[in-house]
Amino acid sequence: MIEQSPPGERRKASSAALDEARLRQQAIGVRLRQMFDQVVNEDVPDEFLDILRQADSRSSENG
């Protein structure tokens, strides 16, 4: 995309392109958090708490 244009316009164009790029990066960032949060918001399988509870009572007995 190399066009011959006066320096002023070129600067305007490149700052618009920069804004555009920034917007896109933000969009990707939002999407990335959304992807991660989707899993964070899932219900935690009971297994996790069961295992922890068992370990906890084991360590209480042994202690």
Added chain:
Amino acid sequence: MGEVRAARPGTADDEAFKRELVQLIPHLRAFARTLCGDPAAADDLAQDAMMKAWDARASFQMGTNMKAWTFMILRNQFYSEKRRSWRQSQLDQEAAERTLVAVDDPEAPVALDELRQGLAMLPAEQREALILVGAGGFAYEEAADICGCAVGTVKSRVSRARRALHAILEGGDYDRDGASASDAMRSILADAERLSTVR
């Protein structure tokens, strides 16, 4: 981490530790999902990490960042299992593709597939850095601790990952049901706009 079996009885410290650990489980699951195979394998990894953290609780200083500490444990666990049982060369690409495409929830927004596929194409260390900083909410310093590298390294990985991901989504280097890349980027932008007005 090793076998640090602190056999303290259920002290108040243990209780506080456990409460905090339980709250971190959803985050551990999410991080595991981005690192390893299918959702079931990810949950195994998250459980292992949770138990390692529990066993090592005596070495944790209450009041410091438990989230970063458990993420580091999970990550170490992942890479040590990977070294043991998988052939390094094939793993990154294959596992990433399996993982990042695997969606547990059938009603998950289809549009996320594009991002997952894009992420799958990044080198593992870039993907991990981008996820920690861009989705996990960690500062560069914390991400550096978790990954065991310098802050500058994390910064450069994140910025390379961002650029590469953008280029992938823009350039259509991924393949998804024949949908074009610009469609993907458009839908990401539209979605982001909608989300940002909600927030």
